[in-house]
Structure formats: structure tokens, C-alpha cells
Amino acid sequence: MSVFDLYANAVLNGLMIGAIYALIATGLNIIFGVMRVVNFAHGEMVVIGMYIGFAVWKFSGLPPLAAVPIATLVMFMAGYLFQRAIGNDFVDQPQHIQFVFYIGLGLTITGLHAVIFGPDPRGIQDAMSFVSYRIGIFRVDASRLNAAAAALIIIFGLWAWLRYSLTGKSLHAAGENLTGGKVIGIRISHVFALTAAIGMACAGTAGALIAPLYDVTPYLAYEFTLTAFIIVIVGGLASLPGALVGGLLIGVSEALAAAIVSPSAKSFISYSLLIVMLLIKPDGLFSPRRTSR
């Protein structure tokens, strides 16, 4: 394989993992966009999805992709109930309180994972893991391609739903102007719960999608959280196209950094990107119109 082929493959792999990142970041972005809440436990939600993927494969013998709708459903319901039961109390709290609350939530989830599954890495060994396609100079893992395609379909589906459905519009309205939303009769606690449900479902779905690609441990969570944050800042807080472009960008830059420099250098590049963006354009590449709450 020539150097060029190597880099070309790195870019392709980066795009595919970037699509998954984009789905994770979309969840974070929806939660922030509507509630102005920074979900520091977002990575933990991804890990829940990964464990759901692992558990379904392990105990039912179904193919790994079958776990995806299960993870989506479970996380959707969990997100809704969580937000109704306790999350809504924190929407109006100052940022540092939200931070400690979500850190507490994250530690609780990580602790639960460690208690239930133990600290050892758990991986899915499926026949699908060994299938790969060869297209020209590219070599594509089937399970990676499936995961990326599914993530993109979900992202675009979600955009369409948010844009055209009445519920989607009410989410948007609540994010734009909370008081105005109340005035026109939007049930805020329901809308917020729905937002949390969708956001967490995005994370959980992404987790189930990558379960066949990576071995899962309870302690993966914080890297997912930080990666999602970098993407959201680079792309633009509360911007959905920003999450997609940011995800692909970070995916590619990480893959290239890993191929050219060393695998441990990949997050260094991402953080540099984050700092540069924060300084020159803190609103991100795609900044939605500035609105005050």
C-alpha cells in the first residue's frame, strides 16, 4: 500500500467514524439548543448504548445491528423519564451546578457499568466483523460502513422531523424563545423531556452502532464527552449542520493525525482545533442566529 493509499483510507475511515461522532454531537446539540443545558454525562450515554449492544448480542445471539433499535428505544424512554423526574429541576440552575449534577450522573452511570459488567473490555465477535469490501484503493469494513450509513440516515431523518413536524417545531420554538413558547401553549416540561429523550437516544444509538467496532469499558465515557464537545464547539453550539460537518471534520483530522503522527496524537490535534475555534470564532462554523433566552 502506498503512502497515498494509506492517507486516502485514513480519510475514508475518518469520514465513517465522523458520521458516528456527528450523531453523538447532534444529541448534545439538541439538548443544548433547546434547554441551554450542557450535558457532561453525554459520553456515559454512548457507553450505555455500547453495553446494550454488547448485552443483546451476547444474550440473544441476534446480529449486532438488531440491538440498535433496542438501544434507541431504551435510551429514549430513560431520557424522557429522567428529565421529567429530576432533569427539569436543573434547567434553570447556574452552569456550575449543572456541571456538578451531570458529573454526578456520569459517575453514577460509570459506576453502575463497572458494577454490572466489570472493568474488563467487552467486545463483540461477530462474523460480520471480518467482512470487508475492496473498492479501488479503498478497503472498507462492512460493520463500519453499516454503522456510518445508519448514523447518517438517522441524522437526516432527525433534521427532517425537527423541521417539518409540529413537535419538532415546538422544540425549536422552545429553544428560540422560552417565554414566547409558553405563551403559545407549548408544554415546556414535556418538550424538555422530549428533548432529553431525543438527545440521549442519539447517544445511545451511536453507542449501539459502534459496539461491534470497539471493545467497551466503563471508562471510555469521558473521551466521548470531550470529543462531542469539541465537535459541537467547532461546528457551532445549537447548530445541526454544524454537528454533522464538525463530526466529519474531527473524524478525518483524528484519523489523519493517527496515520501521519501517531495514534496518541489524535486528541492533541482536536484540542488545538478547539482552542483555535474558541479564540477566532467561538460561535463555531455554523452559528445559528444569536437569540437571547
Next chain:
Amino acid sequence: MSAALATRQTVAAILFVGVLAVVPIIADDYQIAVLAQVFLTAIVGIAWNLMMGYAGQLSLGHALYFGVGAYVLAILTERYGVSPWLAMIPAAVVPGVFGILIGALGFRFSVRGVYFALLTIAFAEMARIGFEHWDYVGKNGGFFLSALTSANNPMRSLRGGATFIYYALLICMVLTWSLSIVLVRSRLGYFWRAVREDEDAARAMGVKALRHKLLVVAISAAITGIAGAWFALINGSLFPDSVLGMRISIDLIVAPVVGGLGTLFGPIFGALLVVPVNEFTRSLSQSFSINGLNLLFYGVLLMVIVKIAPHGCWPAIAGWLRLSKHGRS
């Protein structure tokens, strides 16, 4: 503040320190070590609280200052044979300068709120990754202080047994606490609170917001650096993940938030609450050999505390003990 209240506060403070001064007589080495950990947590908590609780600047990357302080002291004493007494100065100054640089970048480009918090995380994480690849400090393998010999003199090496560490950190904590009281009650403290409440209004009133924000970051970073230096002296071994990791930034925030932000005693009270609980759940988790039990307990505890007392525990207790007018001082 009424004279009677001031007297009550002074008496309570003296009583508190007095009790701590005699505790080692009855406590065993383990309890002394846990209390020393409480003091260290309280010191960084006070430092962070100055920046967040009083000047309203949310930093989630204080691990940077802690880790840099630790490494500066370790390198100077181990590689250059500098006395640790002397090495404490650069261990405070270097993180202070880092704080000013990051603060200047952030404030200059008016990066505020969540964005500023993420900027601090980014710098801390970059420092961690940098140290993990830096040969001179042993990369991931860690940097070690040489083992103590039998001729060790704690007053020269600043390293010693549990009781020595206990008193050293107790003195440091009392000094930091006193410094924070002086600062907060000075003109400077009022400027910080003005910036916290409404930066634009404070500016309009002629408060030099940028200068005061940089000053509070520098002070906070320098104190955190000294705490990091003590960590190096106590542990004798440094790993990028154990002094610069995200976990440090989190642990260091928890005590002041649980105790009560923007209160002078809150960080100390929070540390007294959080550290023993953390130690207890860790030993519980080990004795039942259930991995993750401690994280579970700790996480639930954090959620419960911010749910019932979002402004921290100390304001309510201070009011109950009649040590404050209405919580915040």
C-alpha cells in the same frame, strides 16, 4: 456585620483550628492521612472558589495548574537539587503565569461562560497529552522523587510521616483560608463580586474588569500550584493522568460546590464532607471487591447534594449555628 457576629466567627474559627491541632493525639495514621487529604482538597477548593465563587469565572481545567505545580517542584528538587522551600516559589509562579496566559487569551477574545470553561478543559487536556509524550518527565511511566533515607530531615526535605504532612498541610490550609478572607474583604473582593454579578455594569462603573479577572486567575492558579507541589512531596511519584487528568479538575470542584460557593468556609466544609465519604466508599468497594461501587456512591451523593442544597451545605449550617447573617458573606 455586627461586632457580636464577628466575635462568634473568630471564636468558631479558633476553636475549629484548635481542635484540628490536637486531633493527631487521638487519631491513628490512616485517619491522619485522610484528614491531610481533606486539607489539600480544601486548599485547592479555596483557590477555585476565589475564581468561581467570587469572580464568577468557571474554570474546569484547574488540573493544569495543579499538575504543573507538582512537576515544577519535582523537577527542581530532583534534577537540580533545589531546596523544596525555594522550589515552592516557582511551583506557584509558573502555574500563575499559565493562568494569566490562558485568562488573557480567553478574556481578550471575550470567551465567556461555557466557552471559557471548555477553553480551560482544552488547555488542561493538551498539557496532559504533552506530558504523556515528554521524555524528560518520564512520559506515562511517571516521574519519581528519590526514596527517603533514614537521615531525612522533614524540615529540610518537606517530606515525612503522616503527622508531619498533617501539620504542614494544616498550616498551609489556615494560611490559604486567611489569605482568602483578607482578599475577599478587601476592595479587590468587592471588585470581583461586581464582575461576577454583572461584568458590563461593573465596567461601566469604572471597574477594570480584565485586570481583576487576570489577578484572580493568577492567585487561584498559584495556590493550586502550591497544592500540586505538596501532592508531589507527599506521593513522591507523578503520572500525567494522576495530576493533570480530568478527574483532578472534577474532584477539585466538588468540595467547594458541595460546601457552598462564594462562602469563605464552604470549601473547607465541603472537603470535610466529600473526602471521607470518597475514602469510605473506596475502601468499601475494595473490601467487597466490587469495582465501581465507589463511583456509584460518589456520583449519587453529588446528585443528591446539588438537588437538595444547590447553594451548598455550609450557608444553611452557618445560619443554623448563627455564624452568618444570611449565608453568603
